[in-house]
Amino acid sequence: MSLLLSEHNCVRLRFFLSLFIIVFLSGTFLLIALDSAQAKPGRAEYTYRQAKSEYDRLAGNSRLRAHRTEWVRVIRKFRKVYLTYPNDKKVAPKALFMMARCYSELYGYSGAGKDLREAIERYQILVERFPESRLADDALDALGDLYKRTGNTGKARDAWEKIVKEYPKRDKGRIAGNKLKTLGPKQRQKTKSLKQTTHYEKE
Numbered sequence: 001m002s003l004l005l006s007e008h009n010c011v012r013l014r015f016f017l018s019l020f021i022i023v024f025l026s027g028t029f030l031l032i033a034l035d036s037a038q039a040k041p042g043r044a045e046y047t048y049r050q051a052k053s054e055y056d057r058l059a060g061n062s063r064l065r066a067h068r069t070e071w072v073r074v075i076r077k078f079r080k081v082y083l084t085y086p087n088d089k090k091v092a093p094k095a096l097f098m099m100a101r102c103y104s105e106l107y108g109y110s111g112a113g114k115d116l117r118e119a120i121e122r123y124q125i126l127v128e129r130f131p132e133s134r135l136a137d138d139a140l141d142a143l144g145d146l147y148k149r150t151g152n153t154g155k156a157r158d159a160w161e162k163i164v165k166e167y168p169k170r171d172k173g174r175i176a177g178n179k180l181k182t183l184g185p186k187q188r189q190k191t192k193s194l195k196q197t198t199h200y201e202k203e
Contacts, residue, residue, distance in 0.1 A: 044091040047084065051077035055098060059105075071106040075099055093133040096126040100139065104146060120146060137163050137172040144179060157183055 082095035100122035107115040144159035163176035
């Protein structure tokens with residue numbers, strides 16, 4: 001009888017020991033998963049700040065700003081941040097915005113159309129992929145400035161009107177409204193009424 005009780009106690013002991021090990025391991029894996037989830041945004045922000053510090057160094061040095069290679073080097077750092085964390089809703093828009101800003105400033109030195117196109121494309125991607133980002137209205141405002149700077153007042157108007165319509169309460173809402181006033185009233189496009197040719201008419 002005592003032998004049976006002893007075996008029964010051993011079975012119970014093994015059961016509780018196994019249960020304890022399972023619970024302990026599950027808790028450990030859960031903590032590791034939570035730490036990893038929390039660490040990723042931290043690494044993303046840290047990587048972005050490293051790239052931003054390189055930009056700040058470049059922006060503060062007039063000698064370096066005159067060299068295209070320096071701008072390209074910084075742009076590549078922001079591109080790496082974006083490609084590494086393309087779905088990070090905080091870091092990815094900031095990386096796109098800084099890429100566009102670098103290309104825009106580089107265009108001021110180079111006057112090269114390709115730099116202007118790269119800047120416009122990055123701003124557009126930001127607005128399309130992250131419309132809820134706090135930088136979306138800033139990107140649209142910058143787009144409007146670039147378009148107006150190059151004489152494309154139609155697209156400049158479109159960009160600023162989008163801010164007024166979709167982001168009226170943000171800081172760029174009032175600014176965009178004032179910029180629209182400088183463009184004057186919107187001109188109506190004149191369309192010619194052409195007589196349509198049907199298959200019943202002779203050519």
